[in-house]
Amino acid sequence: MGDSAYSFSLTTFSRTGKLLQIEYALNAVSNGRTSLGIAAKDGVVIATDKKVSSTLIDVDAVQKIQSISPSSGFVYSGLGPDYRVLTRSARKNASAYERTYGERQPISQTVKQTASLMQEYTQSGGVRPFGCSVLAAGFDEDLEPKLFQVDPSGAYFGWRATAIGKGFVNAKSFLEKRVTPDILLEDAIHTCLLTLREGFEGEINGKNIEVGILEKETGSFRILKEEEVNDYLNEAN
Template sequence: MATAGGGAYSYSLTVFSPSGKLVQIEHALAAVSQGTTSLGIKASNGIVIATEKKSSSILIDDSVIEKVAVICPNIGIVYSGMGPDFRVLVTKARKSAQAYWKIHGEYPPTKVLTQEIANIMQQATHSGYTDEISLEDAIHTALLTLKEGFEGQMTEKTIEIGVITVPSQAELEAGKVEGTGRYKPTFRKLTEEEVRDYLAL
C-alpha cells in the first residue's frame, strides 16, 4: 500500500496475513527455499566457485543467464538469489575494482572488494527505493523486479501498475486544497496502453 497526504508522503509495504504473519518474511523464505546452491572450494593451488544454472521458467532462455561473473583479473563472483540484485552488485564491484586500479596501479585484494560489496548490501537492507529515484525509474525498476520471477509473458493484460504522483514545489504552491492547507498528491492506475509502452522500452 502506498499513501500520501498532508504534505508528508509515506510508503508502507508491511503487509500482515489474516493469521498475523508478516507476509514479506513468508515470501522471502519461499524464495530462499526455491533458490539454487552456490559454493566455493579452496584448493592448494587455487579456488573453485560453482552453482546450478537453471531458470525459474521454461520461457526464459538459459543462454542469457549468467551466475558466475568476472569482476577483474584476480576476482570472480557467484550468487544465489535474485538476478537483478546480482547485476547491480557486479556493476558496482567492477567500477570499484577499476577505481582501485587507477589509484594503486593494481587490482584490489579480495578482502577490500568484499567489504565494499558487503557495505552496499548492508545499506540496501536499511533502505527501499531512494527518495532521489524518479517515478519513471521506479516504474522500470518495478517491472524488472516483477520480470525476474514472472511466469508466462508480461503484457499489459498480465501486469497492473498504480502510482502516486507527488507534485513539484511549484505545483504544491498552486495546488493546495482550499481551506485545509493540505497538498493534493494523486493516485492513479496506469492504463493498459501506458503499461504496454513501459514494457516496450
C-alpha cells in the first residue's frame, strides 16, 4: 500500500512519517509567487512578486503585503484567501494585546499565535491545512527588528534572510551570497529587489512588485509607494 492510501486523511501519518495534506499545502506555496525578506540591523524589508495572469486584472487592487499593527506586517506565497484568514486573526490578536497591556504585541507573540492557528488546521476534522506560508516582520520584546517564517504545518523559524514561493531555492542562494549580519536597511531593500529581478519574468517595476519596510528609527511598518519602488529600481540600474 503506497502513500496514496493516506493522501485524503488529514490526521493519519503515512508509512514514511508524513502528513500528505501538509505536503500538498507546501506544493501550493511552492507554486505561488516569490516572496522574500531580510532582517537588517536597523529594520526589516519584505518584498513580493505580485504579477497578475491577465492584463484585464487591476494590479493596483492586488495587495499581498498587509499591515498587522503599526509596527508589524505580513507577506505570503500560496493561496490568497487562506492568507486573508490569517491576517484577520493576527490583527484581532494584536489589537486585543494592545488593549490589554497598553503596548504593541511583540512579533514573536504574533507569530506564535498564527502558527498555533495553522497547526490546529492540521489535526481538526472538516478543515484542511492553510495553503500558504507567511513571512512576518516586526519588533521583539527588546525592540529589535525580526523576520519570521510560518509554514502550513504550524512550524515557524526566525531568519536573517529567506525566500518562499516559486524559485525560492535560487532566491535563497542569491541571498546567502549577499546578506551579512551587519547589513543596513537601505542595502537590504536593494538586495531584495535584485533577488526578485533575478527570477522575474518580464519587466520589473513598482506596479508588479510590492515592498514593505519596518524601520527601527521610527518604530513603524509601512508599504512603499509605487514611485518609491521605482526610485529604488532606478538606483540599482
